[in-house]
Amino acid sequence: MRKIAMLTSGGDAPGMNACIRAIVLTSLRYGLEVYGYKHGYNGLLEQEYLNLRASNVTNIIQRGGTILRSARCLTFMSDDAARLAAKNLDALGIEALLVIGGDGSFRGAHHLSQHWQGQVIGLPGTIDNDIYGTDATIGYYTAIETALDSIDKVRDTADAFERIFLIEVMGRNAGFIGLNAAIASGADQVMVPELTRSCEDELKNIIDHIDAVKRRRGNNSYIVVITENLWPQGVTQLAQTLTEETEIECRPVILGHVQRGGSPVSQDRVLATKMGAYAVEAALEGKSGVMVAEVNQQLSCCPLETSWQTQKALDPYLVKIQQDLFDLLKRP
Numbered sequence: 001m002r003k004i005a006m007l008t009s010g011g012d013a014p015g016m017n018a019c020i021r022a023i024v025l026t027s028l029r030y031g032l033e034v035y036g037y038k039h040g041y042n043g044l045l046e047q048e049y050l051n052l053r054a055s056n057v058t059n060i061i062q063r064g065g066t067i068l069r070s071a072r073c074l075t076f077m078s079d080d081a082a083r084l085a086a087k088n089l090d091a092l093g094i095e096a097l098l099v100i101g102g103d104g105s106f107r108g109a110h111h112l113s114q115h116w117q118g119q120v121i122g123l124p125g126t127i128d129n130d131i132y133g134t135d136a137t138i139g140y141y142t143a144i145e146t147a148l149d150s151i152d153k154v155r156d157t158a159d160a161f162e163r164i165f166l167i168e169v170m171g172r173n174a175g176f177i178g179l180n181a182a183i184a185s186g187a188d189q190v191m192v193p194e195l196t197r198s199c200e201d202e203l204k205n206i207i208d209h210i211d212a213v214k215r216r217r218g219n220n221s222y223i224v225v226i227t228e229n230l231w232p233q234g235v236t237q238l239a240q241t242l243t244e245e246t247e248i249e250c251r252p253v254i255l256g257h258v259q260r261g262g263s264p265v266s267q268d269r270v271l272a273t274k275m276g277a278y279a280v281e282a283a284l285e286g287k288s289g290v291m292v293a294e295v296n297q298q299l300s301c302c303p304l305e306t307s308w309q310t311q312k313a314l315d316p317y318l319v320k321i322q323q324d325l326f327d328l329l330k331r332p
């Protein structure tokens with residue numbers, strides 16, 4: 001192998017730059033030429049790439065975002081687009097493409113592999129952590145820290161006014177950030193898709209819980225962490241309903257894209273560095289159609305399809321203790 005390339009796709013995640021750096025430095029160590037396509041799959045279609053050298057990745061390990069930029073490229077879904085990408089990759093002489101992104105980006109890599117003879121390898125990079133087969137994804141730990149920092153701050157004003165706060169975190173349709181940020185912040189309630197069967201039941205549960213907690217400790221702040229896309233009418237409407245039902249002022253806070261930014265925490269930098277180096281070595285061994293994963297601190301490769309065919313479960317013990325803690329809060 002002489003030439004290897006990479007791209008970052010889907011939502012950016014803190015640690016993507018650390019991963020790019022590891023891929024570049026490992027590739028150079030093995031004597032490979034290394035390229036970075038820009039703007040996700042758009043770069044493959046438009047031949048927008050950089051020949052990366054060590055100087056391109058100096059001083060980026062601590063930076064959020066991605067120096068290659070990211071994008072959602074809807075046109076890449078078509079066979080024509082994948083054929084064009086294959087033609088462009090061949091024209092540049094690329095033998096392996098490393099895709100850093102979420103499960104959607106891996107579907108894109110799989111789609112490309114139906115039309116391209118080169119090797120494709122995925123590296124899980126998304127704050128949502130919704131990728132089956134790996135304990136954590138690059139960016140996830142930083143997103144929890146960022147959410148936690150905000151929730152702690154909201155708690156101060158919530159305490160001062162004895163208000164209910166509904167804090168919406170990201171996760172698309174997965175509750176990893178929600179549950180972990182709720183546990184770490186000592187939130188009073190958490191609403192995540194995996195544990196919510198019916199919104200009506202959930203609303204009743206929260207109101208009962210707020211009443212029980214109020215009887216036990218009097219007026220106090222009450223923090224609910226909720227995953228985005230969960231409440232059909234949105235958190236602003238839910239906050240209004242809670243204000244009416246409990247007669248306690250409830251305010252919504254949507255943390256939003258702030259969770260995607262910031263300097264990666266050490267766990268994300270280390271994970272990204274390990275995965276980046278491992279992906280290059282996997283490519284040199286001829287692997288293709290796989291995702292790099294880390295389970296119990298052991299790196300390995302699993303089929304790309306694994307990442308989207310099975311739903312990743314929340315840690316059941318974390319779910320249990322969160323529920324036990326809620327029940328304890330209600331007791332006299």
Ligand SMILES: Nc1ncnc2c1ncn2[C@@H]1O[C@H](COP(=O)(O)OP(=O)(O)OP(=O)(O)O)[C@@H](O)[C@H]1O
Nearest residue numbers: 010011072073077101102103104105107108111126
């Ligand atoms: N079925 C598919 N076929 C071809 N390309 C796809 C497919 N699904 C997704 N992609 C490509 O991958 C890109 C990123 O996918 P998506 O928007 O789902 O984000 P993601 O990689 O899952 O990351 P995140 O969930 O963190 O935002 C899409 O914009 C598209 O370019």
Ligand SMILES: O=P(O)(O)OC[C@H]1O[C@](O)(CO)[C@@H](O)[C@@H]1O
Nearest residue numbers: 010011012126127128170171172
């Ligand atoms: O930047 P966009 O396209 O609004 O994406 C938001 C989505 O991306 C994610 O942050 C993942 O990166 C999801 O949690 C969220 O739903």
